Amino acid sequence: MIEFFRLKTIPEVLEITRRFMPLKVELIPLAKAYNRVLAESITALEDVPEFSRSTMDGYAVRAQDTFGASPGSPALLEVVGEVGMGEEPRVPLGPGQAQRLATGGMLPMDADAVVMLEYTQELADRTLEVYRTVAPLENVVQRGEDVPAGTTLLHTGVRLRPQDIGLLAALGVIEVKVYQKPRVAIIASGDEITSIDVPLQMGQMRDANSYALAGQVAAMGGEPQLLGIVPDRLELLIEKMAVGLAETDLVLLSGGSSVGTRDLAIAAIRSFPQAEVLVHGVAISPGKPTILARIGSQPIFGLPGHPVSAMVIMEVMVRPLLTCLAGESQVRKDWGRTIKAVLSRNLASTIGREDFIRVRLCPAGGNMWAEPVLGKSGLISTMVKADGWIRIPLNTEGLEKGEEVEVILF
Ligand SMILES: Nc1nc2c(c(=O)[nH]1)N[C@H]1C(S)=C(S)[C@@H](COP(=O)(O)OP(=O)(O)OC[C@H]3O[C@@H](n4cnc5c(N)ncnc54)[C@H](O)[C@@H]3O)O[C@H]1N2
Numbered sequence: 001m002i003e004f005f006r007l008k009t010i011p012e013v014l015e016i017t018r019r020f021m022p023l024k025v026e027l028i029p030l031a032k033a034y035n036r037v038l039a040e041s042i043t044a045l046e047d048v049p050e051f052s053r054s055t056m057d058g059y060a061v062r063a064q065d066t067f068g069a070s071p072g073s074p075a076l077l078e079v080v081g082e083v084g085m086g087e088e089p090r091v092p093l094g095p096g097q098a099q100r101l102a103t104g105g106m107l108p109m110d111a112d113a114v115v116m117l118e119y120t121q122e123l124a125d126r127t128l129e130v131y132r133t134v135a136p137l138e139n140v141v142q143r144g145e146d147v148p149a150g151t152t153l154l155h156t157g158v159r160l161r162p163q164d165i166g167l168l169a170a171l172g173v174i175e176v177k178v179y180q181k182p183r184v185a186i187i188a189s190g191d192e193i194t195s196i197d198v199p200l201q202m203g204q205m206r207d208a209n210s211y212a213l214a215g216q217v218a219a220m221g222g223e224p225q226l227l228g229i230v231p232d233r234l235e236l237l238i239e240k241m242a243v244g245l246a247e248t249d250l251v252l253l254s255g256g257s258s259v260g261t262r263d264l265a266i267a268a269i270r271s272f273p274q275a276e277v278l279v280h281g282v283a284i285s286p287g288k289p290t291i292l293a294r295i296g297s298q299p300i301f302g303l304p305g306h307p308v309s310a311m312v313i314m315e316v317m318v319r320p321l322l323t324c325l326a327g328e329s330q331v332r333k334d335w336g337r338t339i340k341a342v343l344s345r346n347l348a349s350t351i352g353r354e355d356f357i358r359v360r361l362c363p364a365g366g367n368m369w370a371e372p373v374l375g376k377s378g379l380i381s382t383m384v385k386a387d388g389w390i391r392i393p394l395n396t397e398g399l400e401k402g403e404e405v406e407v408i409l410f
């Protein structure tokens, strides 16, 4: 009998993915930093804002001058000028005085509150009637209230979201140190696989995987490079892999990862002098015939040819590896966004492997139902019909209709 692989569990594979080191660091302009991973912690060198400012259009006042004010008995203040936007007020605020200012304007010295325009009336002789009491600090953002100097809000390993970039801009950061974006080579293989731009002959299949995988790589923050399709010839596969290894940080082989006579991935990997096969076969369905190897320090995945299997492995194993290469420290709790739902039917599972079942979400009768989308792992349409998947853990015989399940959305 053909020697079959010794299956590794998902946690065992994940432990192996964590051994790969982050890529090099580069300096990039802040405007290009969205979705990149910080390779430095950023400490505020100055207070944000650097001065106390108004959050409303109105008048800067001393709060105590307004105490007890009401429409029937307004406080009377003297308007002594106006604060220009983006300017430092020329004079401090004396007792019984008010200065006009707009939202975002700097408070004059000794002012501690702002009364909104609509609670005032300015008379011809510059007397201001104030119809409401304002408390100290009302309608004011104090100096350093957003970010006090010396605080570190963004740490090495954070993937930058739009708000993080906004904060960096507010701190005056022009360029940031980030980890290089992982470049990922995608090589499709199989005599029957053809390029999408040539007419299909009977017995052939279009290369769906390269495109689906490229989409996943991009969504995971990597830079996909499609290297095309290689027929089932060892020397051609080795040649293409050498290109991938030279030009990228991670090579993904699609197809040929099982143990059939034309499954060349393992032989191609082993042909490289510094190759070490770390995983061949995982206790997962779909996706069992998966390979993870390293050639020198570079990782290489052999993904099963069936499109659904390849996409599952991408999410479950390639994503964590990319996280490592990208220097991302906050490993996501889930493999994507999740939502709780109720299972619409019984699902059987085999002990000793973790199952990933595609499901469609159907709101009905006040519940969110997870309805399994059944079908073989060669059917890409099942992924299109599904909204996400649920996991059936390793040593579980199945799930029952009505059970609450967690759907990992994709
Ligand atoms: N005797 C056994 N046979 C198989 C086993 C097994 O345990 N014993 N495992 C099965 C499982 S599970 C899977 S998954 C597949 C994976 O095999 P390979 O990784 O070697 O993939 P291929 O044989 O090359 O392809 C499988 C299937 O996928 C189609 N394919 C391949 N590449 C693409 C592409 N780029 N775009 C679209 N479709 C693609 C290919 O035509 C095949 O139909 O092995 C089982 N066999």
Ligand code: MOO
Residues within 6 Å of the ligand: 284, 285, 286, 287, 288, 289, 304, 306, 309, 310, 377, 378
């Ligand atoms: O494990 Mo295969 O990937 O079931 O289809």
